[in-house]
Amino acid sequence: MSDLTPKHQDGEALEPIDKDKLSELAQKNIDNPEGGRKKIRTHTEADGHFRNYTKVRDLDPVLVSEPYPLLGDNTAPNPTEIAQAGLAACISVGIQAIATHRGVELTKIDIDIESDIDISPTWGVGDIEGEKRPGVSDVRVTVDLDGDADRETLQKIVDDAVEWSPVVNTYTRPANLTAELA
Structure with missing residues (x-):
């Protein structure tokens, strides 16, 4: 087991997605191609020293920064x-x-x-x-x-x-x- 993926054991099947719902989603977009066109919105605010916090949907903010060689504080990707x-x-x-x-x-x-x-x-x-x-x-x-x-x-x-x-x-x-x- 990898520390990166603690819910997955090596050699075991990956947790599946719902095949029926995948088919329903595909069919919905086949039947209505315009319905498949979406807008993706994010909001980013600078926090200084090249640190930026980005809000996506209702999730916790994602921190984006720079490494030391690029004058950042190396706190995030x-x-x-x-x-x-x-x-x-x-x-x-x-x-x-x-x-x-x-x-x-x-x-x-x-x-x-x-x-x-x-x-x-x-x-x-x-x-x-x-x-x-x-x-x-x-x-x-x-x-x-x-x-x-x-x-x-x-x-x-x-x-x-x-x-x-x-x-x-x-x-x-x-x-x-x-x-x-x-």
């Missing part, structure tokens, strides 16, 4: 790390949903992500000459997946989860973003 955690979690959710839909029982989903980032522009006050691209440029995802299916089936589940992940698509397809002063 930085924004890029949070985005990467969201990417991994989104792929994991997709894997579990697709496996459930296809009748595959999974015993393990472990995802490691490594990405390359150029921080030399330093939030627009550093090296901003030339073709600098702030942010992540290359992302490498490794999925360790076990279940009651052969390797080819598991690979297809991973491939499909990546293809249909909203967060993967946010990374790989430009979103329309606007910003305005309130």
Whole structure:
């Protein structure tokens, strides 16, 4: 058992999602595609020293900060790390949903992500000459997946989860973003 996942014992099936409710949700969105379009709202407030608290739904605030080398207090993941955690979690959710839909029982989903980032522009006050691209440029995802299916089936589940992940698509397809002063 991992300290990271205390509710899961190695080799045991992951706690399943409700297959019938998954089918109902899928059918509801097939029948009414507009109903599947949602708004996601968050609210972030700065607390100084690069600490930011973000409120999501009615959950406890999420702390986001920077490590010491980036002038933060190293009290929480930085924004890029949070985005990467969201990417991994989104792929994991997709894997579990697709496996459930296809009748595959999974015993393990472990995802490691490594990405390359150029921080030399330093939030627009550093090296901003030339073709600098702030942010992540290359992302490498490794999925360790076990279940009651052969390797080819598991690979297809991973491939499909990546293809249909909203967060993967946010990374790989430009979103329309606007910003305005309130």
